[in-house]
Structure formats: C-alpha cells, structure tokens
Amino acid sequence: MTITEYDELAEAAADAECRAWIRRLIDSADEVVAFVDARLNGGGTGTYKGFFKGAFNISYHVDFNGRRPSALIRFAMPGETVTPWRDEKVANEARFIEYLRENTTIPLPRIHCWGPASESPRGLGPFIIMDYIEGERLSWFLKRPKEDEYEPMVLNPDLDEATLDTFYEQIAGYMLQLSRLSFPRIGAISRNDPAKPGAWAVTERPLTFNMNILGTTTGYPIDKFPTKPLDSSSEFFEQVAQQHLLHLETQRNLADDEEDVQRRFVARHRFRQLIPRFCTDNEHSAPAQFKIFCDDLQPNNMLFDRETLRITAVLDFEFTNAMPEQFAYDPPWWLVLKQPGLWIEEDGMDDFLARYEPRLEQFLRVMERVEAQQPGLDPPLSARMRESWESKRFWFNYASRRCLDLDAVYWAALHDPSDGDGLALLDAETREKLPALVEKKMEQLRAYKAEHAAQFSKEDE
Incomplete structure (x- = not known):
C-alpha cells in the first residue's frame, strides 16, 4: 500500500501562488531590511546577509554591523500554508515560543516582535522577528552521506553511540519538560484566559500540520475544519476520523483503481473503529490534561555547536497545540530521520523496524537516565513511551497526524493479516456504501486525468 500522492493540480496552483510571492519578497529586500532596522532601532545599519527557505517559511538574515545582534525576519509562505490561515499560524507559533521560553529551559530564539500581514512591509505576510542564532543544522550532522540531494535523509549507521547519546540526552530533557506542561482543552493558546487576565489559556482551535497538508495539497474543503477548541481526546480523534473519510471522498486522484479504493475505504473506517481501543481519555488524569505537542520537534529543526555538541536552538514551533496527552x-x-510512512512504502516495515528499534532502545535508556535526575511523571515518560510502542498506539497516533500516510500505516502496522481484506470487520451499513464510492472515485479519477493532461500539456508547449 502506497502513501497518498498530492493532487498535482492543487499543488501546482499553490506553487504558482508561492512563486509569485517569492518574486515580490525578493524585489522588496531593501524595504524588508529597513522594516527590521526600524523595528529593532538599528539606526540605519541593517544590511541583508542572506536568506533561508524552509517547508513553510522564508527568512531574511539582517545584520547590524556590531550595533546590535543580528536578527531574522521570517515570513509564512502563501501556497505552502493555506493562505487564509497564515496570520493564525504565525500568531500561534509566536505565542507558543513565548510560553515555552517562560516555562522551560529549551534553547529557543528570543522573539522581538511579530505581526499579521496587514503590518508587514508591502503586505508580504505575517512575520516574526527573532534573534539570529549561529549553529549547524543537527540533521545534516546525523544523516548518512548521500549522492542525490533529493534523497530523504537517513541516520548515518556509522555514528558512534556516545555521540548519539549526547544529543538524545538533550532532546529527552526537552521532551520531559514538555510532558509536564498541561492545559484543560485541546487547541492553540493566548493570554486571553477569561478567568485570569494575562494568563495563558487555550482559546483557539487546534490548527494542525495535518489540516494544512489537506488544505494545500489535496483539494479538501477547508470550511469543513474545526473552528473552536476541543474538550476531549475522543472528540479530537472523531474529528480526525471524519477528516480522513471526507479526504477519501474529495481528493480526486487519491485512489488508482477499484481495489485501491476498497483498501483505503477499509483503512479509514477501521481507523474510526480503533478509536476506543487507542484513545486514552483521562487515563492518567481526571479532569483531562492536554499536553504541549510539536509534531516537528526533530533534528532538522535544531541547531548545534560542532565543537561542544550542544544544541544551540530549537526552531519551528508552527502547528504546535495543546493536544491529546498520548x-x-x-x-x-x-x-x-526518514519518516516512518515513507520508509514503509520504500523499504517495508521489516526494514524500518530493523533500523528503528535499536535506536528506540538507546533513546529510552537515555530517557531513563534523564528521568533519574529529573523525576516527574508517574509512571515515567520512558515507560509510557515503551507502552505506546508495544501497544501500537504509536502507529495509531502517527496515522492520525499524517493523512497521506494513513492507509499505508494501517495496512502495515494496525491490520491483522488474519482478517483478510478487512471488509468483514465493517458493519453491513458501512459496507453498502463501498460500491457507490468506487464508482464515484473512478469518475473523479477520469476527470482528474483529463484535466491534468490538458493543463500540463499547455505548460509543455
């Protein structure tokens, strides 16, 4: 079972919007530097030093010739982020970084100011101005050397365990700190607690990575996403299951043939059936407590000093929310390093497990040592991680956050082969919906292929 491909027509429209915006950004470099200089009282000394492009943002490095420390202004890219959500995404990230700087020792950049598109130079988009931090990207150090720059990063098997332990210890400490922070609802935060003015509270809907991927690359109707915070994990997973099912209906090129439709139909309905088994509402606390979760807390978003092997900055807290504690x-x-869904598709589950499980055991040993110095949760975080892996809750959670990987993950990790094609696991009323869906998906695919051929043949002329 393969992971879901993008809707190339939706992706092309998003790319065109993004390319046009990047041209505007390049043409506005002097104005952007002047804007940063004015915001930081640089006295006209600001100079452009370079740019950095990530998955969702482009940043300009502005130096002040010794008058003050260098800064970075980061803009959310349209097309890569659902355009109407850019202000929301930036506001959520800036607030979480501020909250985490107050409540953890994670090395985070200091934010000087941030604002919506309406306050940016030439209306380029919502922005964050933060300290520029020196360092090498940790993933570049950890990855296996590769000849093709587009090949996914994979952990270098020749790294010695002592070096990995040094990094694991630091990251385990960050995760342990995050696991101690709780909110009573699921969603994004602000200082608008109605009960305690100025205190942090969950006040906004959870804007997630999964929602953004659906909204930018699949043709999913964005008006169908949640609009307010949630009060339980079961409610959250039920909404995710509904998103998976609507995604199945709306992405025109999601399935290649009738058998593919059936397998995705089974996987998505089975995900919904598995919610009672894997959802841990109030398992460890009553009333429910929801934990700060950043799906992208990983080496590609960390900088480090090669001489000391110390992590100097943890970056990119977009799509962070108070989420189900599990x-x-x-x-x-x-x-x-390489994402599990992609590894499963390209190399198979057995190969992934052979590579992943030794590193998991190493990470858990390090986490246990960190916990011995910083006791907190009961049962310990390391024990909860082991239980998540052994129970396969890890795979359920991963599938809930990765819409394009869901089907491949279900069939590789959550389906019992003794249940055959899985149709018998669905109730009769659900099974009766399959023939109409198969017909609909095949009609959609024919229309999509015709439109795709017409559009891309014009571009080739």
Whole structure:
C-alpha cells in the first residue's frame, strides 16, 4: 500500500501562488531590511546577509554591523500554508515560543516582535522577528552521506553511540519538560484566559500540520475544519476520523483503481473503529490534561555547536497545540530521520523496524537516565513511551497526524493479516456504501486525468 500522492493540480496552483510571492519578497529586500532596522532601532545599519527557505517559511538574515545582534525576519509562505490561515499560524507559533521560553529551559530564539500581514512591509505576510542564532543544522550532522540531494535523509549507521547519546540526552530533557506542561482543552493558546487576565489559556482551535497538508495539497474543503477548541481526546480523534473519510471522498486522484479504493475505504473506517481501543481519555488524569505537542520537534529543526555538541536552538514551533496527552507519550518518530510512512512504502516495515528499534532502545535508556535526575511523571515518560510502542498506539497516533500516510500505516502496522481484506470487520451499513464510492472515485479519477493532461500539456508547449 502506497502513501497518498498530492493532487498535482492543487499543488501546482499553490506553487504558482508561492512563486509569485517569492518574486515580490525578493524585489522588496531593501524595504524588508529597513522594516527590521526600524523595528529593532538599528539606526540605519541593517544590511541583508542572506536568506533561508524552509517547508513553510522564508527568512531574511539582517545584520547590524556590531550595533546590535543580528536578527531574522521570517515570513509564512502563501501556497505552502493555506493562505487564509497564515496570520493564525504565525500568531500561534509566536505565542507558543513565548510560553515555552517562560516555562522551560529549551534553547529557543528570543522573539522581538511579530505581526499579521496587514503590518508587514508591502503586505508580504505575517512575520516574526527573532534573534539570529549561529549553529549547524543537527540533521545534516546525523544523516548518512548521500549522492542525490533529493534523497530523504537517513541516520548515518556509522555514528558512534556516545555521540548519539549526547544529543538524545538533550532532546529527552526537552521532551520531559514538555510532558509536564498541561492545559484543560485541546487547541492553540493566548493570554486571553477569561478567568485570569494575562494568563495563558487555550482559546483557539487546534490548527494542525495535518489540516494544512489537506488544505494545500489535496483539494479538501477547508470550511469543513474545526473552528473552536476541543474538550476531549475522543472528540479530537472523531474529528480526525471524519477528516480522513471526507479526504477519501474529495481528493480526486487519491485512489488508482477499484481495489485501491476498497483498501483505503477499509483503512479509514477501521481507523474510526480503533478509536476506543487507542484513545486514552483521562487515563492518567481526571479532569483531562492536554499536553504541549510539536509534531516537528526533530533534528532538522535544531541547531548545534560542532565543537561542544550542544544544541544551540530549537526552531519551528508552527502547528504546535495543546493536544491529546498520548501524543506526548509517543517515542520520537525521527530516530532514523526518514519518516516512518515513507520508509514503509520504500523499504517495508521489516526494514524500518530493523533500523528503528535499536535506536528506540538507546533513546529510552537515555530517557531513563534523564528521568533519574529529573523525576516527574508517574509512571515515567520512558515507560509510557515503551507502552505506546508495544501497544501500537504509536502507529495509531502517527496515522492520525499524517493523512497521506494513513492507509499505508494501517495496512502495515494496525491490520491483522488474519482478517483478510478487512471488509468483514465493517458493519453491513458501512459496507453498502463501498460500491457507490468506487464508482464515484473512478469518475473523479477520469476527470482528474483529463484535466491534468490538458493543463500540463499547455505548460509543455
């Protein structure tokens, strides 16, 4: 079973919007530097030093010739982020970084100011101005050397365990700190607690990575996403299950043939059936407590000093929310760098497990040592991570956050082969919906292929 491909027509429209915006950004470099200089009282000494492009943002490095420390202004890219959500995404991230700087020792950049598109130079978009931090990207140090720059990063098997332990110890400490932070609802935070003015509270909906991927690359109707915070994990997973099912209906090129439709139909309905088994509402606390969770807390978003092997900055807290506590109790998915869904598709589950499980055991040993110095949760976070892995809750959680990987993950990790094609696991009323869906998906695919051929043949002329 393969992971879901993007809707190339939706992706092309998003790319065109993004390219046009990047041209505007390049043409506005002098104005952007002047804007940063004015915001930071640089006295006209600001100079452009370079740019950095990430998955969702472009940043300009502005130096002040010794008058004050260098700064970075980061803009959320349209097309890569659902355009109407850019202000929301930036506001959520800036607030979480501020909250985490107040409540943890994680090395985070200091934010000087941030604002919506309406306050940016030439209306380029919502922005964050923060300290520029020196360092080398940790993933570049950990990855296996590769000849093709587009090949996914994979952990270098020749790294010695002592070096990995040094990094694991630091990251385990960050995860332990995050696991101690709780809110009583699921969603994004602000200082608008109605009961305690100025205190942090969950006041906004959870804007997630999964929602953004659906909204930018699949043709999913964005008006169908949640609009307010949630009060239980079961409610959250039920909404995710509904998103998976609507995604199945709306992405025109999601399935290649009738058999593919059936397998995705089974996987998505089975995900919904598995919610009572894997959802841990109030398992460890009553009333429910929801944990700060950043799905992208991984080496590609960390800087380090090669001489000391100390992490100097943890970056990119976009799509961070107070989320079901079980997410914070998962072992890290990134221990072999390459994403599990992609590894399963390209190399198979057996190969992934052979690479991942030794690193998991190493990480858990390090976590146990960190916990011995910083006791907190009972049962310990390391024990909860082990339970998540052994119970396969890790895979359920991962599938809930990765819409494009869901089907491949279900069939590789959550389906019992003795249940055959899985149709018998669904009730009769659900099974009766399959023939109409198969017909609909095949009609959609024919229309999509015709439109795709027409559009891309024009571009080739």
